[in-house]
Amino acid sequence: MSNKRPKVVITDCDHPSVEIERKVLNEIDAEFVLANCNTEDEVIEVAHDADGIINQYAPMTRRVIESLKSCKVIARYGVGVDNIDVEAATKHKIIVANVPDYCVDEVSTHTIALILACARGITLLDRKIRDKKWDFTLAKPLFRTQGKTLGLFGIGRIARMVAQKALGFGFKIIAYDPYVSEVNIEVKLVKLSQLLTDSDFISIHVPLTVETRHSFGKNELKVMKKTAYLINTSRGPVVNEKDLYIALKEKWIAGAALDVMEKEPPDWENLLLKLDNLIITPHISFYSEESYVELKTKTAEAVNSVLKGELPRAMVNPQVVKR
Numbered sequence: 582m583s584n585k586r587p588k589v590v591i592t593d594c595d596h597p598s599v600e601i602e603r604k605v606l607n608e609i610d611a612e613f614v615l616a617n618c619n620t621e622d623e624v625i626e627v628a629h630d631a632d633g634i635i636n637q638y639a640p641m642t643r644r645v646i647e648s649l650k651s652c653k654v655i656a657r658y659g660v661g662v663d664n665i666d667v668e669a670a671t672k673h674k675i676i677v678a679n680v681p682d683y684c685v686d687e688v689s690t691h692t693i694a695l696i697l698a699c700a701r702g703i704t705l706l707d708r709k710i711r712d713k714k715w716d717f718t719l720a721k722p723l724f725r726t727q728g729k730t731l732g733l734f735g736i737g738r739i740a741r742m743v744a745q746k747a748l749g750f751g752f753k754i755i756a757y758d759p760y761v762s763e764v765n766i767e768v769k770l771v772k773l774s775q776l777l778t779d780s781d782f783i784s785i786h787v788p789l790t791v792e793t794r795h796s797f798g799k800n801e802l803k804v805m806k807k808t809a810y811l812i813n814t815s816r817g818p819v820v821n822e823k824d825l826y827i828a829l830k831e832k833w834i835a836g837a838a839l840d841v842m843e844k845e846p847p848d849w850e851n852l853l854l855k856l857d858n859l860i861i862t863p864h865i866s867f868y869s870e871e872s873y874v875e876l877k878t879k880t881a882e883a884v885n886s887v888l889k890g891e892l893p894r895a896m897v898n899p900q901v902v903k904r
Contacts (some may be wrong), residue, residue, distance in 0.1 A: 586610055586611060586612045587609055587610075587611050587612065587632040587633065587888045588611065588612040588614065588630060588631045588632050588633075589606055589611040589612065589613055589614070589631065589632065589633040589634070589635065589884055589888075590614045590616060590627055590628040590631040590633075590634050590635070591613075591614070591615045591616060591634075591635040591636075591637075592616055592618045592624050592627070592628060592634060592635070592636045592637070592639040592641075593616065593617055593618050593619070593636070593637045593638055593639040594615065594635070594637050594658070595637065595638075596873070596877065599615055599877070601874065601877040601878055601881065602635065602877055602880070602881040605878060605881035605882055605885055606881055606884065606885060608885055609885055609888055609889060611632075611633075611888070614627060614631075616628075618639040619639065620639075620640070621640050621642055621644055621645050623639070624639050624640065624641065624645050625644075625645055625648045628645075628649065628652070629648050629649060629650055630650055630651060631649065631651070631652055632651050632652060632653055632888055633652065633653060633654045633655075633656070633884040633887060633888050634649075634652060634654070634655045634656070634884075635656050635657075635658065635880055635881065635884060636655055636656070636657050636658070636664070636665065637657070637658045637659075638664060639664070640664055641655060641664060641665040641666060641670075642666050642669075643666045643668075643669040645666075646666055646669040646670050646673055646675065647669065647673070649673070649675065652673075652675050653674075653675060653676065653887050653888065654675065654676045654677075654678060654883065654884050654887035654888070654893070655670060655675055655676070655677050655678070656677075656678040656679070656880045656881075656883040656884045656893070657677070657678070657679050657680075657880070658680070658876055658877070658880050659679065659680060659683075659867070659876070660679055660680065660681050660683075660684075660788070661679075661788055661789060661816060662677060662679055662897050663788070663789040663790075663816065665677055665897075667897055667898050670898060670901070671898045671900060671901045674901055675901065676887055676892075676893065676896055676898065676901055676902070677896065677897040677898050677901075678880075678883035678884075678887070678893040678894075678895055678896055678897065679895055679897055680875075680876055680879045680880055680883075680895060681738065681895050682738060682895070683867075683872055683875045683876045683879060684739075684866070684867040684868075684869075684872045684875075684876070685738050685739050685742050686742065686869075686872075687866060687867055687868060687869050687872050688739045688814050688866045688867060689739050689742035689743045689745075689746055690746070691814055691840060691862070691865070691866035692739075692743050692784055692786075692812060692814045692866065693743065693746050693747060693750075695812050695814070695838035695840070695860060695862070696731070696747070696782050696784065696810070696812055696838070697726070697750075698838065698860055699782070699810040699812070699835075699836050699837075699838050699860065700723065700724070700726050700729075700782075700810075701720075701723060702719075702720025702723055704860050705719065705720050705857055705858070706719065706720050708857070722808075724781075724808065726750050726751060726752060727750070727751035728751060728752075728753065729751075729752055729753070729781040729782070730752065730753045730754075730755060730779055730780050730781050730782075731743075731744075731747050731752040731753070731754050731755070731780065731781070731782045731783075731784065732755050732756065732757070732771075732776040732777075732779065732780030732782065732783040732784070733754065733755070733756040733757070733758075733768070733783075733784055733786060734756075734757055734758075734776065734783060734784065734785045734786060734787060734796070734797075735756075735757075735758050735785065735786035735787035735815070736756040736757075736758040736761050736764055736768065736770075736786070737758075737786060737787075739786050739814075740756065740784070740786035741764070741766060741768075743784060743786070744756070744766055744767070744768050745766060748766075748767060752782075753769075754766075754767060754768045754769070755768065755769045755770075755771045755775070755776060755779060755780065756768050756769070756770055756771070756776070757770070757771055757772065757773045757775075757776040758770070774804075777801055777804045777805055778804055778805070778806070780805070780806070780809060781806065781808065781809055781810070782809065782810045782811075782812060783805065783809065783810070783811050783812065784812040784813075784814070785797070785811075785812065785813045785814070785815045785819055785820070786814070786815055787815055787816075787819060788815070788816065789815070789816035789818055789819060793816075793819050794818050794819065795818065795819070795820070795821040796819050796820075797811065797813075797819060797820045797821065797824075797825070798820075798821035798824040799821070799824040799827070799828075802824055802825065802828040802833050802834060803828075803833055805833070805834050806834070807832065807833065807834065807835065808834075808835050809834050809835060810834065810835055810836050810837060810838065811825070811834060811836075811837040811838075812837070812838045812839075813837070813838075813839050813840065813841055814840040814841065814866045815841065816841055817839070817841040817842040817843040817844070817845065818843050820839070820843075822842065822843050822851070822853060825837060825853065826852050826853050826856070829853075829856050829858050829859055830852075830856065832858075835858065836858035836859060836860070837858070837859050837860070838859070838860040838861075838862075839859070839860070839861050839862075840861075840862045840863075840864055840865060840866045841864050842861070842864075845863075845864055846863070879894065882894070883895070
C-alpha cells in the first residue's frame, strides 16, 4: 500500500484566503496546491496527478477530466456545476460534489430585497435624488405588494425560502417546476403559461442546463404583464439579455432585477446598463461572512470525505458510486 500523501489542487479561487480549506485538509495530511487557472491547459498542468480537486470557475471540460490520472473527487465552491462536465466525470468514476445548502438564507433574502426595490422604486429614486431631482412621481406607478402574485420559476431550496419570506409581505405564491408534483408550503403549482400571465413578479430559481438556457426570451417576456418585474438570482444565461433589453426598452414589462448576467463581469458597453428600469448587483446574493465560511468548509470537507473513502454530504452524480 502506498504511503504517498494525497494531492489536492484548488484550480482557482478569488477568496482572500484558503486557510479554512488548508486546515480541513490537514486532517488527511494532503499536499495542498493553490493555482490560478483560467484555461484547460493550465488546469491539466497543475491537476493531472491530483487525487482531489477544488474548483471555482476554471473549466473542467471533458478534455481536462480525461487527463486526470488519479482524481477521485471534484468539489465545486457553490451550487451550480455548469463549468464541470459531469457526464465525463461520471464516466471516469469521479465524484462531483457541490454545496447546495450554504447560501439559502442569503440568496432568498437578496431576492426579496430586489423584489421590494422594484416594487418601491428604491434604486431609481436614489439615482434621481443624486441628480438633484426630489420627485416621488418619477417612480410612478407603484403598487402595494399585499395581494400581488409572486411567481417562482423553479421550486427548490432557495425558492421555497423565498416563498416563506414573501408570504410575510402578503404575496400570493405560484410556482412552475416540471420536476415537482407537490409542495408543503402555501404555494400553488401552475403551468408555465399561467406563471407568465398571472405573476406580478417572476423570480428565477433554476440551475443552468441545456433545457433552462434562455428560458426567458422574447416569447416569454411578451406575455408577461406590462406591470410585471423579472428577478434573476440563479444563472445569467437563463435569461436572453438581448430580448430582455428590448422588453425593458419597449416597456413590455415594468422592470427587472439581475444578480447574474450572461457574461460576468459584463461588457461595460452592454445596453442593459443604460436602462433606468433595471437593477443589477454583482453576483453577490450568495455572500455573507457566515456563508463564506460555510462554503469553504463544506467544499473542503467533501474532498476530505472522499479521500478517506467516505461519501460527501452532497453529490451531483450519485450514480458514480453504483457503477
